[in-house]
Amino acid sequence: MMNSHTVHVQDPDLAALAGLLADRTRASFCLALLDGRAWTAIELARHAGVAASTATEHLNLLVTGGLLAQERQGRHRYVRLADPATAELIENLAAMAPRRAAPPSLPAVSRSRALARARTCYDHLAGALGVAITTAMTDRGLLDWEQGLTLTGDGTAWLAELGITLPPARRRPPVRSCLDWTERRPHLAGTVGAAFCRHAFDSGWVNRIGTSRAIALTDAGQRALRDHLSLTGASFVAERT
């Protein structure tokens, strides 16, 4: 039985959702959380340059609004993006948003260079590294861009060879193109992108640089990319410290 005729059309409260992101501080929180990790309230407060009390209020709004999930451990309040759909929404918004000139301070430049090389974008790899991997996979026929982005049979076999098993396809698409705001080129996201990223961390191919969202490609990682993707290059390799 259809009962759609008894359902009143309820307008989506677009303004309420957009209002959550319409504040500099809250937007800064969400962009920071795009690295996929859980941050504490004070980390976010310092990141955005506001008082702890202000951060608390903003986090309350974002959590009750459903954009953020929180988890309390001891005296810490950890928050992260609620789910991949939320991350995707923020990515899309960020990709369309106008740029805002950042103060080109010296440490900021060095940080931005590390971020441009390689970083996580929610649950997958981004930066020059993410783009290079995606391009190499396309060149080897593992990905197909003809109709949107799809994983080829060769691609499935290649993943299996690496020991990456994919969860059964549910709501979330296995492969998805993600365009973030430093690299202006698309890179691999979706469950495959997430699985590959996890595999790269587990196999020691990449490591986090300190506590930032930037990551560094290890020697093992360079070998792996050369062996499995014939991928060599310098643009995504971190400088020696």
Added chain:
Amino acid sequence: MMNSHTVHVQDPDLAALAGLLADRTRASFCLALLDGRAWTAIELARHAGVAASTATEHLNLLVTGGLLAQERQGRHRYVRLADPATAELIENLAAMAPRRAAPPSLPAVSRSRALARARTCYDHLAGALGVAITTAMTDRGLLDWEQGLTLTGDGTAWLAELGITLPPARRRPPVRSCLDWTERRPHLAGTVGAAFCRHAFDSGWVNRIGTSRAIALTDAGQRALRDHLSLTGASFVAERT
């Protein structure tokens, strides 16, 4: 030569973009414009229940913000969504936004029933009609949902048989799943969805109901759906007046 190392990372001004949609009136404008047509300033003002002067200010913001495109004809100011990417962004936001109870006035109920049956969603067909067509195409093997949404070889042939020629694939994906806020099921969008919708209007399969975004399936349209998709049903057929 890579020159990415000279490019300063500029944070996307997410708050500015979200701020454009963070107002009830502006959000109401954008949702109305999701039907894909151009509206005049006063039409939007009346739709949202604000003074003309207020609408002018909001439209200025939305146009300079890049979300809307405008065209002036005589004393009229026509505005429409800037491009398909903008429409998609608003769709995604609307799909995630919390529902807001609408006052269930009697004319509103009747209007909502017509909208639920069949309407345009930006440039493609939506409502029960859009969902039924999409489902039928899937059942006949014209669409494949295994890896995201793709058009099969049979699907391409079927479109050619109808006389629908597709523009060469550029940035915009040929098929895309669109989830709007009345039907909670996905329906066909992308360039294929747009081309099919245009074909349906050109062939007299559907007509606009007055000046609303609701549409009515004609007798010719019912025959076409039966012949080409073995699709029969009542949920998407308008009542006789």
Added chain:
DNA sequence: ACGATCGTTCGGCGCGGGCCGAAGAGTCCT
């Protein structure tokens, strides 16, 4: 020429929301 309609500009009003600092509760470490 005239009224009618559409759109814009401007001044002014009022409210909401973002910010802080101070005070306090809860947690961890030593």
Added chain:
DNA sequence: AGGACTCTTCGGCCCGCGCCGAACGATCGT
């Protein structure tokens, strides 16, 4: 037990912004 740290609550400030009405200019119809 004590200090250090994280987080929350509250009061208060103030700016921004969404709203309107009035006046005006522009355009269309007759």
